[in-house]
Amino acid sequence: MRKIWLILLMAAGWTASAQQRKTPIMGWSSWNTYRVNISDTLIKRQADAMVATGLKDAGYTYINIDDGFFGYRDEQGEMHAHPQRFPGGMKAVADYIHSLGLKAGIYSDAGAVTCGSIWDKDRNGIGAGLYGHEAQDAELYFRRWGYDFIKIDYCGAGQELDLDEQPRYTAIRKAIDQVGRKEVEINICRWAFPGTWAKELAASWRISGDISDNWGSVKHIIEKNLPLSAYCADGHFNDMDMLEIGRSLSESEERVHFGLWCLMSSPLLVGCDMTTIPERSLALLKNPELIALNQDSLGLQAYPVQAVDGTYVLVKDIGRRRTPVRAVALYNPTDSARRISIALSELELEGKARLRDLFARKDLRPMRDTLSAVVGPHDVTLWRVEAERRLEPTCYEAEWAYLPLFNDLGKRKKEVFYAVEAKASGGRVVRYAGGCRENAIVWNRVWSDLGGRYEMRIAYLPAENRGLEVVVNGESVQVPLSAEGVVTLPVVLRPGDNTVEMTCRTQWVPDIDRFTLKRMGN
Ligand code: GLA
Numbered sequence: 001m002r003k004i005w006l007i008l009l010m011a012a013g014w015t016a017s018a019q020q021r022k023t024p025i026m027g028w029s030s031w032n033t034y035r036v037n038i039s040d041t042l043i044k045r046q047a048d049a050m051v052a053t054g055l056k057d058a059g060y061t062y063i064n065i066d067d068g069f070f071g072y073r074d075e076q077g078e079m080h081a082h083p084q085r086f087p088g089g090m091k092a093v094a095d096y097i098h099s100l101g102l103k104a105g106i107y108s109d110a111g112a113v114t115c116g117s118i119w120d121k122d123r124n125g126i127g128a129g130l131y132g133h134e135a136q137d138a139e140l141y142f143r144r145w146g147y148d149f150i151k152i153d154y155c156g157a158g159q160e161l162d163l164d165e166q167p168r169y170t171a172i173r174k175a176i177d178q179v180g181r182k183e184v185e186i187n188i189c190r191w192a193f194p195g196t197w198a199k200e201l202a203a204s205w206r207i208s209g210d211i212s213d214n215w216g217s218v219k220h221i222i223e224k225n226l227p228l229s230a231y232c233a234d235g236h237f238n239d240m241d242m243l244e245i246g247r248s249l250s251e252s253e254e255r256v257h258f259g260l261w262c263l264m265s266s267p268l269l270v271g272c273d274m275t276t277i278p279e280r281s282l283a284l285l286k287n288p289e290l291i292a293l294n295q296d297s298l299g300l301q302a303y304p305v306q307a308v309d310g311t312y313v314l315v316k317d318i319g320r321r322r323t324p325v326r327a328v329a330l331y332n333p334t335d336s337a338r339r340i341s342i343a344l345s346e347l348e349l350e351g352k353a354r355l356r357d358l359f360a361r362k363d364l365r366p367m368r369d370t371l372s373a374v375v376g377p378h379d380v381t382l383w384r385v386e387a388e389r390r391l392e393p394t395c396y397e398a399e400w401a402y403l404p405l406f407n408d409l410g411k412r413k414k415e416v417f418y419a420v421e422a423k424a425s426g427g428r429v430v431r432y433a434g435g436c437r438e439n440a441i442v443w444n445r446v447w448s449d450l451g452g453r454y455e456m457r458i459a460y461l462p463a464e465n466r467g468l469e470v471v472v473n474g475e476s477v478q479v480p481l482s483a484e485g486v487v488t489l490p491v492v493l494r495p496g497d498n499t500v501e502m503t504c505r506t507q508w509v510p511d512i513d514r515f516t517l518k519r520m521g522n
Pocket of ligand 1: 031066067114115116117153189191209210
């Protein structure tokens with residue numbers, strides 16, 4: 001009886017934490033279609049369209065005003081809206097958005113000037129950024145005007161002032177918290193993964209330069225996000241940028257764009273004119289099974305389990321961790337059709353696999369042993385796969401690992417990164433871990449069904465003057481390296497999740513490809 005109570009309590013706790021966890025924001029943003037040419041009537045018309053098209057009912061709730069609303073600062077330094085474009089002021093727009101049951105988002109720069117002042121010759125953007133006005137603007141935007149979200153760009157702070165990202169965004173977050181609006185979400189728009197500190201401040205962060213309305217751009221952003229799944233956790237998301245759906249991409253390219261933004265748990269901000277959106281694109285944006293993937297309560301980003309011949313297979317758990325139900329994408333970014341196949345065991349699945357096509361919203365004929373489909377050029381097949389059993393994992397790629405010191409920040413870039421390497425399984429290694437204890441490669445969820453003894457086999461690229469220390473659940477061993485690029489060692493895992501780290505206090509760690517685990521006769 002006590003056991004049943006315990007299980008019930010645990011289930012209740014699990015549900016509560018899953019409910020509290022935030023999901024990626026869904027809404028619309030003005031930038032992709034209008035750049036700085038926005039106005040209050042335009043924004044209100046889009047807000048109306050969000051309701052009229054049914055996008056609001058499908059879950060899209062934010063109307064985000066991007067660059068272009070700035071007017072001038074008065075003698076007290078107070079920001080005013082653009083007098084011609086927003087004659088009624090910014091509060092009236094936020095009030096209107098709220099009156100429709102939607103949330104309102106706004107935009108600024110961490111420095112003194114906006115990106116629009118540099119790239120779009122918007123002179124009103126000069127001096128419009130948050131720099132030196134953090135408290136004043138936070139009071140105005142979030143308390144007096146009532147906005148609920150802010151995207152914070154970096155042109156002024158970067159190109160112009162060359163500020164350090166972490167203290168800069170921390171100061172802004174503090175100013176927003178101090179006006180009593182801790183629930184305001186911020187988006188760090190630094191066009192590259194900013195560093196693991198970002199999760200203390202922001203709900204999401206951009207990982208790439210600006211998206212544009214073409215296939216090359218969509219493909220590039222997916223590629224950039226492939227090794228970043230470890231940073232999408234606990235209600236914080238890698239932002240793949242606003243959607244270009246409903247503009248000029250082909251039907252299959254739109255499938256890739258939306259399907260992978262959903263599977264990778266990116267924020268979903270529609271970027272087209274919602275008053276003229278083509279029916280086909282609208283139906284895609286409203287597909288409830290794809291939205292459910294994006295808003296899944298686990299909040300995970302799919303990671304690549306196979307990279308063959310330019311194609312990828314990505315997978316993630318949905319609903320609950322480690323069940324036989326997973327979401328799987330067979331992604332073909334190449335320019336010709338490909339058959340993509342993967343053994344079920346590579347997906348940690350076994351038995352008959354029931355398949356549901358998430359684009360067509362139809363059940364398909366089940367498959368056994370191997371999943372396989374012909375995928376057209378620039379296209380993706382996205383399935384919910386329900387197998388009979390979930391297998392214990394045996395492989396952990398370096399490109400799935402969390403790197404506590406990883407960032408992608410130009411001048412202040414740290415050395416450690418995910419390097420493209422043709423010889424590596426999955427096509428990537430982690431390069432330049434080590435040199436200090438903290439510069440580790442960390443796998444936080446190394447799963448063992450029962451716990452016990454395993455043989456760990458580490459694959460790496462041999463090189464001179466390297467060292468390797470493997471830390472399992474805090475217990476460290478020095479590992480002798482060889483010229484073969486493979487080393488094996490016995491490890492003991494406990495039942496459930498384990499943490500494995502690879503580091504070296506004194507030297508670089510060799511480029512790590514992956515490790516595999518084999519259960520030993522316990
Ligand atoms: C940067 C951002 C874009 C957009 C513009 C506005 O380029 O990355 O998303 O906000 O600025 O000027």
